[in-house]
Amino acid sequence: xxxxxxxxxxxxxxxxxxxxxxxxxxxxxxxxxxxxxxxxxxxxxxxxxxxxxxxxxxxxxxxxxxxxxxxxxxxxxxxxxxxxxxxxxxxxxxxxxxxxxxxxxxxxxxxxxx
Amino acid sequence: xxxxxxxxxxxxxxxxxxxxxxxxxxxxxxxxxxxxxxxxxxxxxxxxxxxxxxxxxxxxxxxxxxxxxxxxxxxxxxxxxxxxxxxxxxxxxxxxxxxxxxxxxxxxxx
Numbered sequence: 697x698x699x700x701x702x703x704x705x706x707x708x709x710x711x712x713x714x715x716x717x718x719x720x721x722x723x724x725x726x727x728x729x730x731x732x733x734x735x736x737x738x739x740x741x742x743x744x745x746x747x748x749x750x751x752x753x754x755x756x757x758x759x760x761x762x763x764x765x766x767x768x769x770x771x772x773x774x775x776x777x778x779x780x781x782x783x784x785x786x787x788x789x790x791x792x793x794x795x796x797x798x799x800x801x802x803x804x805x806x807x808x809x810x
Numbered sequence: 811x812x813x814x815x816x817x818x819x820x821x822x823x824x825x826x827x828x829x830x831x832x833x834x835x836x837x838x839x840x841x842x843x844x845x846x847x848x849x850x851x852x853x854x855x856x857x858x859x860x861x862x863x864x865x866x867x868x869x870x871x872x873x874x875x876x877x878x879x880x881x882x883x884x885x886x887x888x889x890x891x892x893x894x895x896x897x898x899x900x901x902x903x904x905x906x907x908x909x910x911x912x913x914x915x916x917x918x919x920x
Contacts, residue, residue: 739910798841
């Protein structure tokens, strides 16, 4: 099973500040994903990546950037954090190279923007 | 997302009973996953299916891509089965984008 580690696990940020959420996976998966979870919405896809150097927009990319500098690391960047970005953020990884797109999640990062 | 319609949104069961959760898809999906989110918020992988049926203990899941639905059956429910269950599906466009349903909050009562 994939090991997906998110940091920090909790973060309080000020409105207008820059926030970087980090995700590391150790199983050499090619795909990585960032979701946010809010009550009543389930998990919504923000950005995803097919591999190092690749970033793709998900369903709700506005206000977020992503960076995939290596196979192992995928970051989510909030350049100007707003209170509406208060949420729980989940990172996931999956290996689609054999046609199996099963994904595995980290434990989540709780972000509060005040 | 709108492409994945999950029902019911909430379900209450007594210990020892069972029921089924369902996801309907408004577009063709090539695979589906089911997760349980526990009280600590962790997402636990239950099933991954590209077709057919899989069973694991008291859980069984089916995915019918032609008829655009998937089900998760729980039998002999236990207190530890409480949590929120999500289905997530991959679109059949080759973009490997995975969309979640809104979840079913399952409560098991003694």
